[in-house]
Amino acid sequence: MSWEEGERNRGWTRREWVKLGMTVGAIGTLASLGAVSGRQLVPPPIERSGEIRETIFYTKFPTPQWWNSKVGTPMKVGDFKEWEGATGVWRGLFQDDAHVPGTGFPVLVIRVKRDDTVFAAPDDISLPEGFSLFYDDPTADVDPDTGQPRGVRIIVAFDRCVHLCCYPGWHVVDNPPPDRRYIAPTPTYEKYGEDPIYCVCHGSQYEPMTLVQHVNPRNNATYVGALHTHGPADRALPIIAVKVEGGNLVGGMADPAWYVYCG
Numbered sequence: 001m002s003w004e005e006g007e008r009n010r011g012w013t014r015r016e017w018v019k020l021g022m023t024v025g026a027i028g029t030l031a032s033l034g035a036v037s038g039r040q041l042v043p044p045p046i047e048r049s050g051e052i053r054e055t056i057f058y059t060k061f062p063t064p065q066w067w068n069s070k071v072g073t074p075m076k077v078g079d080f081k082e083w084e085g086a087t088g089v090w091r092g093l094f095q096d097d098a099h100v101p102g103t104g105f106p107v108l109v110i111r112v113k114r115d116d117t118v119f120a121a122p123d124d125i126s127l128p129e130g131f132s133l134f135y136d137d138p139t140a141d142v143d144p145d146t147g148q149p150r151g152v153r154i155i156v157a158f159d160r161c162v163h164l165c166c167y168p169g170w171h172v173v174d175n176p177p178p179d180r181r182y183i184a185p186t187p188t189y190e191k192y193g194e195d196p197i198y199c200v201c202h203g204s205q206y207e208p209m210t211l212v213q214h215v216n217p218r219n220n221a222t223y224v225g226a227l228h229t230h231g232p233a234d235r236a237l238p239i240i241a242v243k244v245e246g247g248n249l250v251g252g253m254a255d256p257a258w259y260v261y262c263g
């Protein structure tokens with residue numbers, strides 16, 4: 001068996017991940033950021049009529065995942081068990097009720113443990129009305145054993161690595177496994193044994209329970225993101241403000257400059 005066959009048999013590999021980023025990713029990102037910057041960076045599917053949807057929709061993942069049967073439907077808060085995450089699209093263009101591939105912002109949605117002893121986020125950020133840096137419901141998801149609510153807390157991250165714009169993932173790649181020598185406190189793993197957000201391309205990781213402010217060097221915009229905790233990235237992974245309408249997760253644009261760094 002060749003080395004590559006061996007890698008393939010062990011599952012999704014770094015090599016395949018990088019290849020995905022160089023093909024699908026190039027199209028998706030340019031479309032997203034074209035919308036952000038106001039410039040048309042790729043030939044439009046956008047000339048045809050349609051609507052940009054602020055609701056977040058599930059997107060397909062190349063390997064079997066729990067949400068693949070939900071692709072094309074809105075993400076619902078109630079879909080997520082503790083520590084589950086999924087890929088989606090925010091501000092995607094929809095025509096005839098179908099997402100136009102390559103449009104919108106790729107996002108990573110993660111339900112973290114609702115634990116205020118380790119969770120941290122800034123509280124002085126200006127956001128569109130009704131939106132928060134993360135979704136939080138302390139009364140939801142009652143534990144049948146204790147009768148007490150577990151509570152639900154969900155963060156939405158922009159799914160483009162601040163290192164070289166690969167697609168970080170949530171518990172979808174473990175070949176190679178993430179390096180656990182963290183440069184900052186990482187409660188997701190250190191307290192709960194769950195790996196943080198992991199960009200397999202060069203190993204960067206981001207802590208979803210610690211939201212911090214950083215500056216985007218491309219435009220000096222101060223933004224909020226998931227703390228960089230390992231690897232060659234040098235700053236936080238931007239998050240997307242969120243609210244819930246009719247049980248669906250809806251994204252909110254705090255500042256387009258938060259997301260301009262790919263392409």
Ligand code: FES
Binds near residue numbers: 201231232
């Ligand atoms: S692109 Fe993510 S670590 Fe390099």
